[in-house]
Amino acid sequence: MNIVIVGDGKVGHTLAERLSDSRQNTITVVDNDIHALKKTEYALEVNTILGNGARPSTQRQARSDKADLFIATTDSDERNIVCCLTAKKLGAKRTIARIRDPQYADELRSMAADFEIDYVINPEQIVAGDIARHLAYQFAYNIEMFARGRAMMLEMKVTPDLPIVGRQVVDVNRRISSSILIGAILRGETVEIPKGESRILAGDHIFLVGSASRISSFCDAIGVHREKAKSVMIIGGGRIAYYLAKQLYEENIYVKIIEVSKQRADELAELLPGDILIVNDDGTDDKILLSENLAETDAFVAVTGIDEENIMTALFAKSVGVPEVIAxxxxxxxxxxxxxxxxxxxxxxxxLTTNVILRYIRGLKNASDSTVNTLYPIVGGKAEAIEFTAGENTKHLDIPLSRLQLIPGVLVGIIVRRGEVIIPFGKDAIKKGDNVIIFSVGKQLSNLNDIFVRVRD
Amino acid sequence: MNTNFIARKLGVLLLILAIGMTAPLAVSIIHRDGDADAFIKSIVIIAAFAFATLPFKQKSGNVYARDGAALTGLGWMAVVLLGALPYQFSGRFVSFADCFFESASGFTTTGATIIENVELMPHGIIFWRSMTHWMGGMGFLVLMLALMPSTRANGLHILRSESSGPGIEKFVPKVRSLARILYLIYITITVIIFVLLLLGGLNVFDALIHAFGAASTGGFSNRAASVGAFKSAYVEWVLIAGMLFSGINFALYYALLHGKVKTILKNTELRVFLIIVVVSAGLIVLNIAASGMLDSVGNGIRSSLFSVVSIITTTGYATADFALWPTASRLILLILMLLGACAVSTAGGLKIIRVIILWKAGRRETMKLIHPRTARPVSIDGKTVDDDVVTSTVVFFTVYIAALILTALIISFDGQSMTTTFSASLSALSNIGLALDKAGPTGSFAIFSARSKVTLAIAMLVGRLEVFPLLMLFTKQSWSRA
Structure with missing residues (x-):
């Protein structure tokens, strides 16, 4: 695929890095900062073009006309839109634009249609959604929905007090629940696809898949409870805070935002419903946090623009006993x-933004047979959970899994058939129309057929 | 520095060298010239060195610019030293200093020789000399990058530190593809020259030697009178074209393949290069005519064009003894020796692009005198040249001249004439191989002492690697762990 990325910032660079891993991709990065480009040029197997990405002449140099995909991730929404418009006029097949200003947020769909932008991403909205989902399942490290919400994957840290510590995976399934599956275990920096005899150790992160209700009951059974936060304190009143507060408010959660800038605080007060409390003060000051009843709040979210402050205030919140702390x-x-x-x-x-875009791209690659619906990269893409829909062209339909030899490092996690979640055993088979969730380590699958080696007799 | 990485890559490099050496071995066996033993011994020793690097495991550690430069510097030193082994073992050279000189001259595509009558040398040794030209022309490490499986992007540091000019532009995303394209173009040029020379009536061996010499802009010949020995206008025209095309930026051929004719027509470096060639040749013809040495206009144009192209592309083939030409003509050739051809070609010297940058930087300084706060970036082909590049070009030029002076100073103790001393030093540094006076087309570098030969050989390496990768190896910081 020919891919042109305009904007060599954090997202642009990470995208180029992940996309250039694949041999078939030819990537061109455009930016007007020579130093950023130089870094990218040395670090990655990509072409770089210096210039204003919105200019047709720059885009021609970058071969936008031959691009299968054009991604605009500069820091200006308007420039991203113009970039995409130009690319489309030159002949780029698909365009993706990052548009983050909340003023556009409600009209994104119609704007995308008007400007012929194929996919619009709003990073702050994605982050807000991510944090909100996390607040709903506090004990989970990450949550991802598959098969249009029918199935769920939950990443959970195994604390030493859990009854599953030291048990074999097969043992956990036998004693606690057979209707969930442990699809991957993350230990330190390595991910493995567990076998029946693999043991779960304290400190591991385990990835559970199953239906939401089964996962909930499994969590109840091992003694991790899902307590919904009733009050949330947010420091930093940026765009993430705005989206997050709006979403939490709709879930009837009491939200308090601490924002240091008077102007921004006023702005937020105007934009957000009146029940959300906006405090105009320095959220990085411990005394102010305490006076705002930090100790009594159920969850604390630090989303200022400065990483160090987010981490320090989060650690402080943890030290005064806030049950759930997010930075x-x-x-x-x-x-x-x-x-x-x-x-x-x-x-x-x-x-998060990179993952969302990558997921979109992987979904594009094979529109016909077995489409990638959802992709969830584990530890920066070392492993992934990926959802396909089995179609006409999928091989080995209706053949029991026990008779299929799969490539190593791959596990058929769950099958969702007509809304029903199936944890497959040897006798189960993939049928046409099934949503299949696969765990794989070290391989980037783009087609369900890639996992099969042969049929055993 | 990433020692494991460097050691491992050095091993690969030496393996390529050993494999390359099987070609002259074959030639030697076919012609039964008695040097097969020398080649076999050398191959065994080089392979042993290569396998000695196997215990170094390539860890995932990062590769930085310094590692690329260190690999380039060390790699070239190793290749030049070990590539001299066949000369030494053949027993046809007086001392190891001579062998080292011949090897450095070969790999750096200088083409200066200490052999006084090359026609007495056996085929195997002659073939190896020319082959070292070809291997060194586009670069060993570039060849390695082209052959090796893609190792992420780290290769760009290596590619940049070996290829000539202020920095090759990455016109395709993957470094390995880039290295392959460069080699494909290089091979194509070589094959075309070879075939055209065959059509001109040269035998296979002569054609191959001169195709290697022209495409790499090296200049080793198997004839004492160099190209003049063939007494063929056709052969001379083929080589003029061959050398000229090898001296053009290879990226332009890639643009040509993609139908971007405009890019080529608009390329400032190419235009300046061709203008310099035409104007220099014209001036020399007029100068020779004025001094009454012109026999016919056709011959005059051909021989002056041949000399100009041969010198500016840093090849060093000769058809006429320009050491006898009038002063102005010789001075023009001396200036061309300094300039060199285009960046990302097989030529040496300063490179035209750097001359353009220096010229424009000079003009900017003048402007600044009139308007002290003028904002006027140096730009070439409509693109702004980063101030870092301008500065490093100026520094490069200064260091280059310093290297020239230092070399000439050491050589001068041999007591040769000023012209010989100075032109031989410049000729070595710019990888040309021909100089004026006693080191001119009819002479050889054999006149120099062993000390001078080693100095000149080092100057060739300094010129080929564009100074800094070698200089870096002599800093304390590159060898300390912290």
Missing amino acids: KTNHIGYSSVIKNLGIDYISNPKE
Whole structure:
């Protein structure tokens, strides 16, 4: 695929990095900052073009006319729109634009249609959605929905007090619940697809799949409870806070936002419903946090623009006993350190945005037979959970899984058939129309047929 | 520095060298010239060095610009030293200094020789000399990058530190494809020259030697009178074209393949290059005519064009003894020796693009005198040249001249004439191989002492690697762990 990325910022660079891993992709990155481009040029197998990405002449140089995909991720919404318009006029097949201004948020769909932009992403909205979902399932590290919400994947940290510590996977299924599946285990930095005899250790992250209700009852059975937060304190009144507050308010959660800028605080007060409390003060000041009843709040979310402040205030919130603490960090490099600090959840906008775009691209690749519906990368893409729909061209339909030899490092997680979630055993088979969720390590699957080796006799 | 990475890649490099050496071995066996043993011994020793790097496991550690430069510097030193082994083992050279000189001259595509009568040399050694030209022309490490499985983008540091000019533009995304394209163009040019020379009546061996010499802009010949020995206007025209095309930026051929004729027509470096060639040749013809040495206009144009192209592309083939030409003509050739041809070609010298940058930077300084706060970036082909590039070009030029002076100073103790001393130093540094006076087309570098030969050989390496990768190896910081 020929891909042109305009904007060599965090998202642009990460996208180029992940997309250039594949041999078939030819990637061109356009930016007007020579230093950013130089870094990218040395680090990645991509072409770089210096210039204003909205200019037709720059785009011609970048071969936008031959692009299968054009992505605009500069820091200006308007420039992104113009870039996409130009690319489309030159002949780019599909365009993606990052549009983040909340003023456009309600009209995104119609704007996208008018400007012929195929896909619009709003990173702050994605982050807000991510945090909100996390608040709903506090003990979970990550949650992803598959098969239009029928199935759920939940990443959970195994604490030493859980009854599953030290047990074999097969044992967990036998004793606690056979209607959920442990699809992957993350230990340190390595991911493995568990076998029946694999043991679960304290400190592991396990990835559970199943229907939402079965996962809930499994969590109840092992003694992790799902307590919904009733009050949330947010520091930093940026766009994420805006989207998050709006969403939490709709779920009847009491929200308090602390914003240091008077102007922004007034703006938020105007934009958001009156029941949301906006405090105009410095949220990084511990005394102010305490005076705003930090100790009594159910959840604390730090989404200021500065990573260090987010982490420090989150640690402080944890120390005064807030049950659920979430921080946003833009840095991707230090994630292994930050993960071990004791903050319950770290949301990384760059990674989330990249994942959303990658998922869209992978879905494009094969529109005909078995489409990628949902893709969830585990630890920066080392492994992934991926959902396909089995179609006409899917091989080995109706043949029991026990007779199929699969490539190594792949596990058929669950099958969703007419809304019903099936944990497949040897006798189960993939049928046409099924949604199949696959776990794979070290491979990027783009077609369901890629997982089969042969049929055993 | 990433020692494991460097050691491992050095091993691969030496393996390529050993494999390359099987070609002259075959030639030697076919012609039964008695040097097969020398080649076999060399191959065994080089392969042993290559396998000695196997214990170094390539860890995932990062590769930075310094590692690419260190690999380039160390790799070239190793290749030049070990590539001299066949000369040494053949027993046809007086000392190891001679072998080292010949090897450096070969790999750096200089083409200067200490062999006084090349026609007495056996086929195997002659073939190996020319083959070192060809291997060094586009670069060993570039060849390695083209052959090796893609190792992420780290290769760009290596490619940049070996290829000539202020920095090759990455016109395709993958470094390996880039290396392959460069080699494909290189091979194509070589094959075309070879076939055209065959059609001109040369035998296979002569044609191959001169195709290698022209495409790599090296200049080794198997004839004492160089190209002049063939007494064929056709052969001379083929080589003029061959050398000229090898001296053009290879990226332009890629643009041509993609139908971007406009890019080529608008290319400033190419235009300046061709203008310099035409104007220099014209001036020389007039100068020779004025001094009454012109026998016929046709011959005069051909031989002056041949000399100009041969010198500016840093090849060093000769058809006429320009050491006998009038002063102005010789001075023009001396200036061309400094300039060199285009960046990302097989030529040496300063490179035309750097000359353009220097010229424009000079003009900007003048403007600044009139309007001190003028904002006027240096730009070429409508693109702004980063100030870092301008600065590093100026620094490069300064260091280049310093290297020239230092080389000439050491050589001068041999007591040759000023012209010989100075032109031989410049000729080595710019990888030309021909100089004026006693080191001119009819002479050889054998006149120099062993100390001078080693100095000149090092100057060739300094010129080929454009100074800094070698200089870096002699800093304390590159060897300390912190």
